[in-house]
Amino acid sequence: MKDQYDIVVVGAGPAGSMAARFAAEKGVSVLLLEKDRDVGYPVRCAEAVVSAGLEEFISPDKKWIASEINKFSLFAPDNTEVVLEFPFTGFVLERRIFDYELAKQAASFGTDVLTRAYVNGLLFDGNKVCGVKFEHRGEQKQVKAKVVIAADGVESRVGRWAGLKTHVDFREMESCAQVTISNINVKADTCYFYFGKDVSPNGYLWVFPKGDSTANVGLGVSGLVGKNRSALSYLNEFLETNFPGAPVLTSIAGGVPCSITLEKISAPGIMLVGDAARQVNPISGGGIISGMRGGRIAGRIAAESILSNKPDHIFSYDKEWHEKVGKKHEASNRLKEGVFNFSDEKLNNLAHSFLKVPMEKRTLGNLCRTALINQPSLLFDIAKVFFV
Amino acid sequence: MILIEILPDKCDFCGCCVGVCPEDAIELKEAEIRIIEELCTNCAKCVWCCPFEVLKFNKEAASAKREKI
Numbered sequence: 054m055k056d057q058y059d060i061v062v063v064g065a066g067p068a069g070s071m072a073a074r075f076a077a078e079k080g081v082s083v084l085l086l087e088k089d090r091d092v093g094y095p096v097r098c099a100e101a102v103v104s105a106g107l108e109e110f111i112s113p114d115k116k117w118i119a120s121e122i123n124k125f126s127l128f129a130p131d132n133t134e135v136v137l138e139f140p141f142t143g144f145v146l147e148r149r150i151f152d153y154e155l156a157k158q159a160a161s162f163g164t165d166v167l168t169r170a171y172v173n174g175l176l177f178d179g180n181k182v183c184g185v186k187f188e189h190r191g192e193q194k195q196v197k198a199k200v201v202i203a204a205d206g207v208e209s210r211v212g213r214w215a216g217l218k219t220h221v222d223f224r225e226m227e228s229c230a231q232v233t234i235s236n237i238n239v240k241a242d243t244c245y246f247y248f249g250k251d252v253s254p255n256g257y258l259w260v261f262p263k264g265d266s267t268a269n270v271g272l273g274v275s276g277l278v279g280k281n282r283s284a285l286s287y288l289n290e291f292l293e294t295n296f297p298g299a300p301v302l303t304s305i306a307g308g309v310p311c312s313i314t315l316e317k318i319s320a321p322g323i324m325l326v327g328d329a330a331r332q333v334n335p336i337s338g339g340g341i342i343s344g345m346r347g348g349r350i351a352g353r354i355a356a357e358s359i360l361s362n363k364p365d366h367i368f369s370y371d372k373e374w375h376e377k378v379g380k381k382h383e384a385s386n387r388l389k390e391g392v393f394n395f396s397d398e399k400l401n402n403l404a405h406s407f408l409k410v411p412m413e414k415r416t417l418g419n420l421c422r423t424a425l426i427n428q429p430s431l432l433f434d435i436a437k438v439f440f441v
Numbered sequence: 442m443i444l445i446e447i448l449p450d451k452c453d454f455c456g457c458c459v460g461v462c463p464e465d466a467i468e469l470k471e472a473e474i475r476i477i478e479e480l481c482t483n484c485a486k487c488v489w490c491c492p493f494e495v496l497k498f499n500k501e502a503a504s505a506k507r508e509k510i
Contacts, residue, residue, distance in 0.1 A: 089471050097455055171470050208456025213465050223461045228492040276461060276489040284492040306492040308457030 054165055054196070058084040059359045060352075061185055061198035062164075063172045063211050065092045067341050068327025069204030070155035071110065071348030072355070076202075077162035079356035084196060085159055086170040086187060088205075093152030097307035098341070099231060099269050101244060101261050104142040106342035110349070111158065117151040118144050119263035120241045129404035130249025130397035137407075137415040143244065145261045145269070146341075155345075175201065175214045175323075181364070182215050182322030200355040200367060201323045204348065207308040209329035215320045221331065223276030225312035227256060227338055230284035231271025232292065233263065234299040241265040247291070248400050254278050255393045256338075258291060270296070273309055273338060311335045313386050314379045319370050324351045332378070335386040346378055443476055444483045444503045445496055452495040458487035 062073045065087035077083045089095070101122070104113060122143030127135045160166055169190055176184035176195060184197035203211035207226075212219040239245070245260035252258050258272040270292065274284045284306075292299070310331045318330040326332065327344035334343055350373050358366035395403075407415070452474055459467045466480035467487060483503075488496045 095453075169471070206456060208459035208469050210459065210465060220463050220465075221460045223486040223490050226457060226461050226490045228457045228490045230492045274492075276486060279491070280489040283494045285494060304453075306453035306455040306457070308455055308460050308490065308492070310460060 054084065054167060055082070056195075057184075057197040058082045058165075059198065060084070060200045060202060060355050061086065061196055062202045062204055063185060064088075064204035064206055064327070064329070065156050065166065065168075066152060066204060066206060066327060066344065067155055068329075068332070068344035068348040069202070070152070070159045071345045072202045072204060072324075072326050072352035073159035073164040073348075074155075074162050075349045075352030076356040077159060077164045077352075079353065079360065081356045081359050083159070083164040084198070085156065085164050085166045086172060086185070087156075087166070087168045088171045090169050091149075092156040092166070092168065093149040095305060096148040096303075097229075097305055098146075098148050099229075099259050099261055099271055099338075100146040100148050100263075101259075102144050102146060102339070102341050104144055106346075107144065109342075110345055111154065113144065114154070117147045117154060119147050119267075120145040120261075122242055122244050122262075124240070124243040126240075126243050126245045127404065127407075128245065128247040129401045130251065131401045131404075133401065133404040133408065135404050135407040135415070136243070136412070139244075145244070145263055147263075172205070172211060175211065178322075180216075180321055182320070185211075199322070199359050199364070202326055202348075202351055202355060203323060203329050204326045204344075205329050207310055207328045209325070212315075212323070212325045212329060215323045217315065217317055217320055217323075217325065219315060219325070219329065219331075221308075221310045221312060225310060225335075226276050227273030227309040227311045228276065228279050228284045229271055229273035229307045229309055230288045231269055231303075231305050231307070232288065232301045233267065233269050233303040234292070234296055234301055235267045237266060237268060237296050237299050239265060239268045249397050251397075252291060253287060258287075267302070273311075275311075309333055309338045309340065311338055311386075311389065313383050314374065317371065318347075318374065319367050321364070322367075324355060324367055324370055326351045330374075332374070332382075334382055336389040336392070337385075343378055343382070347374060350374055350377065442502070442506060443478055443481050444499050444506070445476060445481065445485065445488060446499045447474060447476065448495050448497065449474060451493055453493055455492065457490045457492060458496060461486045461490045
């Protein structure tokens with residue numbers, strides 16, 4: 054490790070590793086710092102992604118794919134099950150191996166990587182960030198950088214130290230609890246979603262298979278729900294009812310910022326990516342691909358700014374992110390507010406309508422159409438979501 | 442005076458509390474968590490957002506404080 058780099062990236066999740074990779078690829082020097090002793094562990098993720106998004110970055114490899122998904126199974130509050138074909142290929146990942154591969158990818162372009170490096174402050178030159186302070190195996194150290202990229206996750210503090218408003222509104226924080234359980238009966242090609250106020254108020258509970266006898270089972274509740282009852286308590290009740298006695302291989306907590314992207318994701322000498330920038334798709338809670346896209350844009354722009362010696366060029370990141378991804382998240386945030394407020398009765402009616410559609414025609418698009426024909430009042434809800 | 446109690450043995454160090462803290466009053470390392478006393482305003486948002494019931498609002502301390510006042 055040197056005491057000065059062009060770019061220091063804080064956090065070696067998918068967004069951080071991609072920022073490092075796409076910067077290093079341009080020929081600038083990059084250091085990637087990770088607070089934990091391992092890249093990729095502990096996993097705080099339900100691990101599902103769409104293949105096409107992933108392939109922008111890495112070729113699918115069996116060693117980090119636990120299941121290939123081509124069906125969705127949706128459970129209404131009255132337990133009506135609707136199965137539909139997923140129009141894309143999906144994967145349930147082995148994040149602990151996947152994240153490792155991405156960090157290796159960054160390293161292969163010349164990025165230096167250091168684990169057990171806990172960043173606890175920033176270095177400033179006037180109001181411009183010019184490096185980070187960190188603790189490494191009990192020693193306080195510092196490293197200088199022309200640009201710091203904060204990829205420090207949902208618990209991000211780096212952006213705050215640079216004066217950016219990064220805290221998540223408690224109503225938009227999905228506090229999640231998840232277990233990986235085995236000896237259960239699930240179809241390896243199907244992702245299961247459960248809806249209803251008793252199971253998962255204002256969201257969904259997921260069962261994502263990792264093979265045919267193991268699955269990630271989890272849910273998230275917003276701070277508004279969590280005030281009265283925790284995610285863990287909802288999850289335990291579901292497990293007792295649906296998978297009693299199943300061996301629990303892992304049990305984790307995690308937070309998903311289900312909001313639109315922060316208003317500002319760059320400031321002098323610093324850029325924010327991934328969960329730290331709140332680059333999660335608010336309706337699905339998925340943040341792997343969008344975080345990687347954020348990392349790719351930020352890494353490239355940071356390198357360009359250094360190579361052209363134009364420090365202000367990093368501010369163009371905000372606009373490029375918004376055009377390419379951010380504005381889609383704004384639409385999906387409006388949809389989230391509509392859909393997750395559906396009553397149990399409405400969800401049941403929807404499921405009953407869906408069941409009348411023949412299996413071969415059960416695509417997501419057709420389901421929306423059928424829902425509208427069978428229950429025209431839904432149109433008002435969708436209209437409300439998009440236009441009000 | 443902090444009225445929020447952390448039960449570190451229950452903690453998974455996930456960072457939900459840090460993400461919602463408006464005051465940047467929680468410090469989280471790989472497997473260590475603490476509330477920074479000078480910054481905490483006892484707003485309890487961290488309590489509401491903890492998936493694992495690690496943070497508790499200490500009602501006894503709160504009412505004791507009220508009596509004192």
